[in-house]
Amino acid sequence: DVKVTQSSRYLVKRTGEKVFLECVQDMDHENMFWYRQDPGLGLRLIYFSYDVKMKEKGDIPEGYSVSREKKERFSLILESASTNQTSMYLCASRVGGAYNEQFFGPGTRLTVL
Amino acid sequence: QKEVEQNSGPLSVPEGAIASLNCTYSDRGSQSFFWYRQYSGKSPELIMSIYSNGDKEDGRFTAQLNKASQYVSLLIRDSQPSDSATYLCAVNEGGTYKYIFGTGTRLKVLA
Numbered sequence: 001d002v003k004v005t006q007s008s009r010y011l012v013k014r015t016g017e018k019v020f021l022e023c024v025q026d027m028d029h030e031n032m033f034w035y036r037q038d039p040g041l042g043l044r045l046i047y048f049s050y051d052v053k054m055k056e057k058g059d060i061p062e063g064y065s066v067s068r069e070k071k072e073r074f075s076l077i078l079e080s081a082s083t084n085q086t087s088m089y090l091c092a093s094r095v096g097g098a099y100n101e102q103f104f105g106p107g108t109r110l111t112v113l
Numbered sequence: 114q115k116e117v118e119q120n121s122g123p124l125s126v127p128e129g130a131i132a133s134l135n136c137t138y139s140d141r142g143s144q145s146f147f148w149y150r151q152y153s154g155k156s157p158e159l160i161m162s163i164y165s166n167g168d169k170e171d172g173r174f175t176a177q178l179n180k181a182s183q184y185v186s187l188l189i190r191d192s193q194p195s196d197s198a199t200y201l202c203a204v205n206e207g208g209t210y211k212y213i214f215g216t217g218t219r220l221k222v223l224a
Contacts, residue, residue: 041216042201042214048210048211090157099145099205102159102203104149104156104158106155106156107155
């Protein structure tokens with residue numbers, strides 16, 4: 001069974017804090033993704049990793065960085081959280097290859113005060 | 114700007130009816146197409162993928178693809194109140210690793 005987990009379901013942080021969101025998949029998938037989802041804007045890609053230590057910027061990478069030191073784990077880092085980063089953050093993974101299905105984790109609802 | 118368009122709804126159907134959800138996309142290079150269901154406050158759950166023109170059936174769900182018209186649809190037969198959710202259409206962006214998501218259609222199945 002496909003399993004993607006995220007470190008927190010709900011998180012509240014203060015402006016300026018450094019925030020770490022973690023995602024773990026147990027399916028040996030090569031590709032992992034971080035999205036944010038906001039009402040009316042849909043899912044927007046922040047970063048993509050196609051293999052260990054490999055990453056590419058998505059559509060909205062500003063204010064974010066990522067780390068993938070192990071195949072199963074993909075971390076999203078907010079260097080200095082701001083209120084406009086309040087959002088639902090979704091991690092996804094898939095078997096390598098552009099045509100394959102993505103599977104999502106449960107999401108982290110981040111509020112930045 | 115490559116786009117995936119969905120009617121935001123809500124689409125209301127009575128219990129037991131067929132719900133028809135539609136999606137159009139702009140990228141002619143797209144090769145794979147997906148439907149996700151998302152309950153309020155939850156993450157998207159994959160329900161169907163389709164890669165070739167025509168119909169693909171899985172239980173009460175049928176996905177339909179017409180690449181010439183750049184059109185994907187999802188039919189839900191015998192709709193149940195538990196099908197009430199937002200349905201997201203996703204399309205791979207041709208030549209890249211990326212998916213383009215529509216903003217979703219909210220479906221309400223009335224008991």
